[in-house]
Amino acid sequence: MRPREFNHDDVLRIAFDQFWRKGVRGTSLSDIARDAGVQRGSLYNAFGSKEALFLLAYERYAGDYLGAVQTALGTGTLRKRLTAFFDLTITNFRSGTPPRGCPTTRGLMELGSAQGEGLDEDARRAFADLVTRITTLVEDALSAGAKRGEFSGASGAAALHIITVTRGLAVLERAFGDEAQLRKIAAHTIDLVLGATKR
Amino acid sequence: MRPREFNHDDVLRIAFDQFWRKGVRGTSLSDIARDAGVQRGSLYNAFGSKEALFLLAYERYAGDYLGAVQTALGTGTLRKRLTAFFDLTITNFRSGTPPRGCPTTRGLMELGSAQGEGLDEDARRAFADLVTRITTLVEDALSAGAKRGEFSGASGAAALHIITVTRGLAVLERAFGDEAQLRKIAAHTIDLVLGATKR
DNA sequence: ATTAGTTTTCGACACGCTGTCAAGAAACCA
DNA sequence: TGGTTTCTTGACAGCGTGTCGAAAACTAAT
DSSP, X not given: XXXXXXXXXXXXXXXXXXXXXXXXXXXXXXXXXXHHXXXXXXXXXXXSSHHHHHHHHHHHHXXXXXXXXXXXXXXXXXXXXXXXXXXXXXXXXXXXXXXXXXXXXXXXXXXXXSXXXXXXHHHHHHHHXXXXXXXXXXXXXXXXXXXXXXXXXXHHHHHHHHHHHHHHHHHHHHHHOOHHHHHHHHHHHHHHHHXXXXX | OOOOSSOHHHHHHHHHHHHHHHOTTTOOHHHHHHHHTOOHHHHHHHHSSHHHHHHHHHHHHHHHHHHHHHHHTSSSOHHHHHHHHHHHHHHHHTOTTXXXXXXHHHHHHHSSSSSOOXXXXXXXXHHHHHHHHHHHHHHHHHHHHXXXXXXXXXXXXXXXXXXXXXXXXXXXXXXXXXXXXXXXXXHHHHHHHHHGGGO
């Protein structure tokens, strides 16, 4: 059989970069094909559809990001861990020029109820999955912190609250683009959650 | 001059309903024209572009919604006011079948950095404007509550935190569609913010 | 070395969407 | 009634996704 003339992973990387910067609906396969030096038809042949290509590219990102979260939440006091987590989150939103925002949040709001019901659901699942996994990591950090007496409260509720704030930060980032504001909110949230200990 | 054969406001209402359900990029002017019983070209003649039509339709929604927020935040104890505010917010996200989500959050994430730089910026401003106005209303309620001894803390920071949570709720609604979860998070947030009083 | 078979690549096509434009239609005013 | 103005209509260009068949390129077998 004839070997493929392009590298799968390279294309996924290039594609996700475009998706991240311009959104799924905002990037065309022609864009990706041009950037990757590949014919558009070849992409369809190799990946099937734009959504399928996006899903593969997103999975790669999700894995990387989850690893980074795990690292951020892995050392130091609970406050340090949470600070590192928020820092990672905000830095991720603000990466790129101009800042690319949060691909997960964007995807979640961008898709939803368009018209194509089929693959949209797969994408939603992928986004929701990453959110769930990160929530679990935060919850674990809180539980461990509770054992060490750094936090007293319901880890589950607190973790969900923190995740909700990070999603909100992703939205505010798009609305105002004010990184200092985001960091203030993050610090305030940590105070609120940890302060609940010394009620 | 020849009078217009359709009612401006009717079209805006019909258009926003579609935009809300399917997103700006997900609805075509053909859809709106069909629903409104108007020719597509007439819409271009009357409004100029899809984005302009959306902006007009959104302004109408924003005004209505802002009024509802003002009402919700207007009576009772501070806790009651915040509860009513979150209730309004979540009910709004979950209205329609299937639930339509938050048009502001969706718009904020959907637009951003597509390719058309011109009108996207106007839309972003409109979205951000509504968020800012609501933040101010919440902050006012908190300040008033502080005077009455129902809250002690920085009203500005707390208001921003609450708004961030509502934006996060809009995202989680899309991710999980679990209304009970949203209400739990809202209740937890109120406890956290008001609980900070009795530190 | 030649040939058969398989996979990739390429180009043309159908279809939908946005936005433009010119020509037709309808109301109003003089 | 005639002219002007505005709205409506339909055709068009341009770009997007996705499909299809044919050509090209490589492997493997004879």
